[in-house]
Amino acid sequence: MGERKTISESKGIFHKEFPYVIPSIYRKVIDEYIVELNLLKNQKNFKEDYLFSYGLVKSYEIFTQGYQPKAFLNNIFISLCKSADIEVENITRNTEQIKIMLKGFDNFKSFNDSLEEGKALALEINKLYDKKNYYSRIHTIGIYELIRSELDTKLDKKECREKSLIIANKLGLKKERVDKDIALYQNNLQKINDAMELLKAIANNNK
Numbered sequence: 667m668g669e670r671k672t673i674s675e676s677k678g679i680f681h682k683e684f685p686y687v688i689p690s691i692y693r694k695v696i697d698e699y700i701v702e703l704n705l706l707k708n709q710k711n712f713k714e715d716y717l718f719s720y721g722l723v724k725s726y727e728i729f730t731q732g733y734q735p736k737a738f739l740n741n742i743f744i745s746l747c748k749s750a751d752i753e754v755e756n757i758t759r760n761t762e763q764i765k766i767m768l769k770g771f772d773n774f775k776s777f778n779d780s781l782e783e784g785k786a787l788a789l790e791i792n793k794l795y796d797k798k799n800y801y802s803r804i805h806t807i808g809i810y811e812l813i814r815s816e817l818d819t820k821l822d823k824k825e826c827r828e829k830s831l832i833i834a835n836k837l838g839l840k841k842e843r844v845d846k847d848i849a850l851y852q853n854n855l856q857k858i859n860d861a862m863e864l865l866k867a868i869a870n871n872n873k
Contacts, residue, residue, distance in 0.1 A: 676704040676749040683745035686738065691861055695729045696742065702804070703750035712800035714752060716767075716793070717837075719760030721808025724815060728855065732862050764794060768816055795837045806847040809833050823852055 671679075677700055688696055706712045714722075726746075730739055747754040767790050794812075795805060809830045813821065821829065827848050834844040 670708050671704060671750070673701055673704050676700050680745050680749040683748050684738075684742055688742075689733070692730060692733055696746070699726070699746050700749055702802070703746060703752060706800065706802050706804075707750040707752065709800040711798060712802070713796065714756055714760065715796045715799055716760045716764050717795040717805050717808040717812075718799075718802060719757045719808075720764045720794075721802075721804040721806070721811065722757060723761045724811040725804065725807045725851075728811075729858055731858070764812070765816065767793065768812070791833055791836055795839075797838050801839065801843070803847040803850070805839070806830070806834070806844050807851055809837075809844070810848055810851060827852070 677697075680696075680700055726743055730742070733739055733742075744754050747757060794808075799805075810826060813829045813833070814826050817829075827845070830848055831841055831844060835841065
């Protein structure tokens, strides 16, 4: 672990790296990322494993959808990582590696220990999370989005939640903590969707 930074210092680094005005609808999201990454990076047992990396990238993509100009999004993400001394190259590499690792497991029904394919998928899933790592809700987002975006895109919210808890159990994570974080994430997803619908309505009215 490098030199500890205060949240104020991390915010200062971010705004130095990205000295532009961020629309209010996204400002709170960015601030929450700065705080979360700062607190995690100050934990001795934390490291950016595959699951965390994937959760960070996917949640960022979702929570910043509709941002304009879109060309700024990559710079914002890089600045967020720099604010907490996180190597963005590692995050990107880990995320791409996950997609390679899970290639071929295109349906969550294969996650069944009684089947050979299920055993293989379970082994791959276990490589994604270091059990000695400091847990973050971003890990849970990683699990949820792995299911929703990579393994079975046809599942509804309830099914995604149930499958996420199965994987969390395989990884040795506490069910109550993961379930709470999933509920919070699903609630935030709904808020984002509602906000996007509002922006579309405003844009249509202004035409």
